[in-house]
Amino acid sequence: MKELPSRLTPSPIVSAVVEMRFSIDLPIDAVFGAFYPLLSRDFSELKKLPILQIPSDIREKDSVLINSPYYELTNSKDGILKILIGPKVLIVAFNKTEENNYPGWIDYIEEKILDIYKRVFDSHMIKSVLRFGIRYVNFFEDNIFYNTNLEILQDKQNIALSEKMQISRSFIEDGINHNLIVSNNANIVINNKVKFGSIIDVDSYIEKEFESFDYRKYLDSYHKANKKQFFSLLKKKYIDDKFNAVYKGEQ
Numbered sequence: 001m002k003e004l005p006s007r008l009t010p011s012p013i014v015s016a017v018v019e020m021r022f023s024i025d026l027p028i029d030a031v032f033g034a035f036y037p038l039l040s041r042d043f044s045e046l047k048k049l050p051i052l053q054i055p056s057d058i059r060e061k062d063s064v065l066i067n068s069p070y071y072e073l074t075n076s077k078d079g080i081l082k083i084l085i086g087p088k089v090l091i092v093a094f095n096k097t098e099e100n101n102y103p104g105w106i107d108y109i110e111e112k113i114l115d116i117y118k119r120v121f122d123s124h125m126i127k128s129v130l131r132f133g134i135r136y137v138n139f140f141e142d143n144i145f146y147n148t149n150l151e152i153l154q155d156k157q158n159i160a161l162s163e164k165m166q167i168s169r170s171f172i173e174d175g176i177n178h179n180l181i182v183s184n185n186a187n188i189v190i191n192n193k194v195k196f197g198s199i200i201d202v203d204s205y206i207e208k209e210f211e212s213f214d215y216r217k218y219l220d221s222y223h224k225a226n227k228k229q230f231f232s233l234l235k236k237k238y239i240d241d242k243f244n245a246v247y248k249g250e251q
Contacts, residue, residue, distance in 0.1 A: 008243035043073035133205025144198035147238035
């Protein structure tokens, strides 16, 4: 595999989410209370999410709602990461703001998630992992189809260069599921300000039951797989020129 950049400046990443769904031998209303003492040392700012306004008997019978987060904890030291917790899900998320840019996987996020997972798995509360995934959303102000390796041809013309276009793919590569969206007609909201442009959204995941889950292994391999899919879409010259790409050997 060709060498991939280790850093882009400015980073196009506006969202990074690591999601783990699980089964647990605790009552639904006791899960958050069991996790909170493990995580509150660094993530002490608590917010109840609107889903809690839905009656519990409805939430528990709906497969989407029961796998959704109910509470949000924010890193009280720097505000960069959030933990979202539900009866069957633990999410660690970065969302870009005007104050916070993507801090880097190796430089920041990986270490933080490993620490969170160690606390959770050392408690031995999780019975099994049911789904694990990493999702990145990247935003570009220009029409990204000018700078991708994708072409949508009609009468031998690449219509993605002149039309509003969204491509959605779902595929498996090397045993890893990928949901991929590329759009030149997207918008994001940062600090209540709407920006219009293009996105590349890559969700890399596995759905199966793990009674023993090597979180270090899966965190590393799925991050690399997600990164590979992202960079395979873009022209190298665009990456190098527009985002001042740094490769490992150049650091």
